[in-house]
Amino acid sequence: MGKRYSLEQGSFDDHIINLIQMLGGSPHADLIKEIIVTALKLVEDPAARVDVKILNAALRELRFAFKLFSGYRHIRKVTVFGSARTAETDPSYQQAASFAHKIVRHGYMVITGAGDGIMKGAQEGAGRKMSFGVNIQLPFEQLPNIYIENDPKLVTFKYFFTRKLIFVKETDAIALFPGGFGTLDEMFESLTLVQTGKTDIMPIVLIDAPGGTYWLEWRRNLETNLLKRGLIRQF
Numbered sequence: 593m594g595k596r597y598s599l600e601q602g603s604f605d606d607h608i609i610n611l612i613q614m615l616g617g618s619p620h621a622d623l624i625k626e627i628i629v630t631a632l633k634l635v636e637d638p639a640a641r642v643d644v645k646i647l648n649a650a651l652r653e654l655r656f657a658f659k660l661f662s663g664y665r666h667i668r669k670v671t672v673f674g675s676a677r678t679a680e681t682d683p684s685y686q687q688a689a690s691f692a693h694k695i696v697r698h699g700y701m702v703i704t705g706a707g708d709g710i711m712k713g714a715q716e717g718a719g720r721k722m723s724f725g726v727n728i729q730l731p732f733e734q735l736p737n738i739y740i741e742n743d744p745k746l747v748t749f750k751y752f753f754t755r756k757l758i759f760v761k762e763t764d765a766i767a768l769f770p771g772g773f774g775t776l777d778e779m780f781e782s783l784t785l786v787q788t789g790k791t792d793i794m795p796i797v798l799i800d801a802p803g804g805t806y807w808l809e810w811r812r813n814l815e816t817n818l819l820k821r822g823l824i825r826q827f
Contacts, residue, residue: 605629627651646751647817653754657747661724661762667826669724670695671703671759673778674710676734683801685713688769691799703763705755706736706746710769725764728755754767760785765795770806 608628612621634644672692678685692702692714702718703709706725715723716739723742727748740746749755760766760782768779779798785791798807818824 604632610820649750652752653747653749653751654757657726657749657754657758657762660745660747661758663712664701664724667701668764669701669762670705670765670767671763672710672714672767672769673759673775674703674714674772675771676705676707676709676711676774677772678709678713678770680713684710684804687799687801689717691767696722700764703759704740705734705759705774706740706748707734708737712737712739726755726758727758728752741807748786756781761789763794765797766808767799769799770804 597705598617605625608625609621611628612624613619616692618624631647634647637649672688674684674688678688688710694717696702696718701722701724702714703724703726704714706715706727715725715737720739720740721744723740723745724745725736725743727736727746728734729748729750735741738747738748747758749758759778766782768775773786775826777782782791782796786793786796798810814824819826
């Protein structure tokens with residue numbers, strides 16, 4: 593455990609604790625105090641406005657998401673990643689819908705990025721009641737799909753790093769369908785977090801439509817260009 597944060601001014605530290613108690617107290621008062629102290633240290637730095645804006649937005653996003661998921665921690669969940677560009681007629685879309693429908697029947701809820709394509713297919717299969725949407729603000733506005741829009745279990749993030757944290761932190765397994773840069777980024781980050789012990793070991797499953805070669809070719813590339821060169825090791 594790192595050194596406890598303090599303003600090193602007893603009266604200020606006492607005021608922070610008193611403020612927490614005035615708001616009803618908390619079993620995590622020591623950590624909440626450190627969060628407040630961290631914010632106050634920005635006065636001493638002094639931090640650039642853009643840095644403060646990033647910290648503020650990240651903290652607000654995470655607090656809201658933690659609050660949202662806290663009421664569902666007793667239910668197992670699967671995060672589904674995949675392309676937003678996959679058409680509803682694509683076999684991968686149908687596979688995502690079928691997969692989500694089946695895991696919901698086994699008591700799981702589904703978490704997706706709330707967009708179109710594979711995300712929409714998974715939430716169609718899971719149904720609104722068993723779905724979470726973890727959306728992202730983009731210059732080309734990613735609107736939530738019809739199966740999660742206006743749902744209280746929909747949260748929209750400004751930053752990818754806070755969004756990806758929630759995808760991994762709140763799930764019990766990850767299912768990946770064919771996708772582009774975003775899907776591959778989410779896959780490699782999930783694998784890295786598990787490999788380095790930054791998150792609990794969980795199933796990470798690569799799913800393709802029957803006869804599909806997307807993941808087979810991806811694995812072949814890893815074996816040819818990474819494994820043989822010793823850049824990764826065999827598990």
